[in-house]
Amino acid sequence: MTTEIDLGAGVGHRGVSADLQHEVEQFFYHEAELLDDGRFREWLDLVAEEIEYTVGTKPTVDPFSPDAVPPSLAFEDNKESLTWRVKRSETGMAWAEEPPSRTRYLITNVRITPDAAGLFVRSNFMFYRNRLETTAHFLVGSREDNLQRGPDGRLLIARRAVTLDQNVILSNNLSMFF
Amino acid sequence: MTIGYSGVEKIDDLIDADQGLVSRHVFSDPAIYEMELQRIFARCWQFLGHESQIPRAGDFVSAYLGEDPVVVVRQDDGSITGFLNVCRHRGMRICKLDAGNAAGFSCSYHGWAYDRRGKIVDVPFGEMYANAPLDEGWAAVPVAQVASYKGLIFGTFDPEAPSLVDYLGDMAYYLDVLVDRREGGTELVGGANKWIIDSNWKYGAENFVQDGHHAFSSHVSALMAVQPDDAEMMDFPEGFTVRPGGGHGLVAFNGPALELTTRDELLLKYHQEVVRPESARRLGAERDAIHNVGAFTIFPNFSFLTGFQTIRVWVPRGPHHMEVRSWTIVDRDAPQEVKDAQLRLVRTTFSPSGLLEQDDGENWSMCQDTLRGYVSRQLSSNVRMGLGSPLDADAKGPGRVMQGWNEEPGRGFFERYRQMMSEPTSRVWLDK
Numbered sequence: 001m002t003t004e005i006d007l008g009a010g011v012g013h014r015g016v017s018a019d020l021q022h023e024v025e026q027f028f029y030h031e032a033e034l035l036d037d038g039r040f041r042e043w044l045d046l047v048a049e050e051i052e053y054t055v056g057t058k059p060t061v062d063p064f065s066p067d068a069v070p071p072s073l074a075f076e077d078n079k080e081s082l083t084w085r086v087k088r089s090e091t092g093m094a095w096a097e098e099p100p101s102r103t104r105y106l107i108t109n110v111r112i113t114p115d116a117a118g119l120f121v122r123s124n125f126m127f128y129r130n131r132l133e134t135t136a137h138f139l140v141g142s143r144e145d146n147l148q149r150g151p152d153g154r155l156l157i158a159r160r161a162v163t164l165d166q167n168v169i170l171s172n173n174l175s176m177f178f
Numbered sequence: 179m180t181i182g183y184s185g186v187e188k189i190d191d192l193i194d195a196d197q198g199l200v201s202r203h204v205f206s207d208p209a210i211y212e213m214e215l216q217r218i219f220a221r222c223w224q225f226l227g228h229e230s231q232i233p234r235a236g237d238f239v240s241a242y243l244g245e246d247p248v249v250v251v252r253q254d255d256g257s258i259t260g261f262l263n264v265c266r267h268r269g270m271r272i273c274k275l276d277a278g279n280a281a282g283f284s285c286s287y288h289g290w291a292y293d294r295r296g297k298i299v300d301v302p303f304g305e306m307y308a309n310a311p312l313d314e315g316w317a318a319v320p321v322a323q324v325a326s327y328k329g330l331i332f333g334t335f336d337p338e339a340p341s342l343v344d345y346l347g348d349m350a351y352y353l354d355v356l357v358d359r360r361e362g363g364t365e366l367v368g369g370a371n372k373w374i375i376d377s378n379w380k381y382g383a384e385n386f387v388q389d390g391h392h393a394f395s396s397h398v399s400a401l402m403a404v405q406p407d408d409a410e411m412m413d414f415p416e417g418f419t420v421r422p423g424g425g426h427g428l429v430a431f432n433g434p435a436l437e438l439t440t441r442d443e444l445l446l447k448y449h450q451e452v453v454r455p456e457s458a459r460r461l462g463a464e465r466d467a468i469h470n471v472g473a474f475t476i477f478p479n480f481s482f483l484t485g486f487q488t489i490r491v492w493v494p495r496g497p498h499h500m501e502v503r504s505w506t507i508v509d510r511d512a513p514q515e516v517k518d519a520q521l522r523l524v525r526t527t528f529s530p531s532g533l534l535e536q537d538d539g540e541n542w543s544m545c546q547d548t549l550r551g552y553v554s555r556q557l558s559s560n561v562r563m564g565l566g567s568p569l570d571a572d573a574k575g576p577g578r579v580m581q582g583w584n585e586e587p588g589r590g591f592f593e594r595y596r597q598m599m600s601e602p603t604s605r606v607w608l609d610k
Contacts, residue, residue, distance in 0.1 A: 055531065059276045059369060059372075061276060061372075062274055064277050067281065068275070068277045068279065069276050069277045069369050070369070072368070072369030073368065073369075073529075074371055074525065074529045074531045075525060075526075075529070075531045076521070076522050076525040077526065081526050084526075084533060085403070086482040087402070088399045088400055088403035088533060091235055091398075091403065092399075093402075095396065095536075095537040095540050095541060096536035096537050096539065096540040097400075135376075135605040140518070167276070167372065168373060168374060169372065169374070169530050170373075172375050172542075172543045173375070173535070174529075174531035174537035175531070176578075
């Protein structure tokens, strides 16, 4: 089935089939499940070798001079450093997540724009972490992904830029993936 | 009169620095926290920013002295001033932004307007103050002293505090390893990482003042992750500490340490082949080991790591919380790709997501959590490692240098803390 929804000029959803929308959403749900279940090695398989992965926050600046403060990034990773993070989690001594937290990723507002390199996909997320007894953190933000197809046709994350809707991060750490 | 919940009459009864015994009340008691705001944070020099953040006239950054919000502004003549970010009318903030450039600041409540120096320049319905003039005394409250040390801007609300250089004392000799290692000086790159840790600010300060040895328990997973799978079991380098006085302190590794947490050849090559030789020429070879990785605290709450090149403030946020504000500091003369690599290293290791930083937040917040218990609060924190061990008689630098992992600088930190908290008058500045 192909459904084309005309949202008007400049809106990037035109030409995205319901099948493609479904595939991308299912990809994200699968990814979220892997992260919720702590299957980080399998999650790494969804990440392209040349990935650029960033997570940042939003400083409070004058909207007319948004460059007054350089971007605040808490992650600036490539595949190697993401692999370090996963390897660390397997040592049994990564105390921030030892024993592991309870986590839940909700992925929503998935908007797809096909481009020359693959798919440019924007989505929103809510992330809840509940830890030990009463420790709880709630993070909300947006994701910009560039998805590409691997040799076997599977989707891979080639770039991910996450923006947390916080200035001062309200969490003891960011020991999770986004 | 007793202090807070502790039941003691004097702060002296809570801290025996010579014996390395610190009552856990000082990490949790609301009355003690209030005393800290007055006797430490309204008096001591604290980090406000870096000159590279505000190069042009009118550039400003928001910062904190204790819990007091301040604005730090580059003036038209190039000087730097700071003032309380509080309108003198009803106390609204006059600047809501983290940073920017402004001709002045105005309050959104009633429109009182201040210039870059903090002077009132306009008040709506000003004619109604004809008999109650808004003279100089109604300017935004100035930070009494603002001074820079090689690019780092500090301020204090105490006009009687000693000069910044005197306050740093012998610590300046060691601070130079961070800020004077290369000809061009330093600058900040990237933005600030800011996050809340559910623990008292002193957990951060006392960790960075002395604690190299926690790495082998707290951070071993990071070292295992970064090393190749087939790496031999790592030999952890030995360390040493310096207690230079004034409550300041540092710990450093005697052998390679940065190499355990990054495999960035470009950065490591720069560190070994450019930074260390130039630093040795500028500062002499005696301080070279500190480049391996050193952790420092300048009393009370400014800390940094050499090697990694991250600087941070532990902003007090009530007895049970702190806000960490951290930046990456690089050599101005470094090639852009080295600056980028340094920033990436800090983001990977010592940002809130950092392979090493993550675990400190977990450990410190759980130390704080146990303070909810009455019995737990009656205990002393054990700051006794290396107590009575000999000092390094061969050390070339100033201060008390002790080889091996130890908590001697922590005893210095808490001794200075005790002095500041015991003395309500400016006489405290006569003590060293």
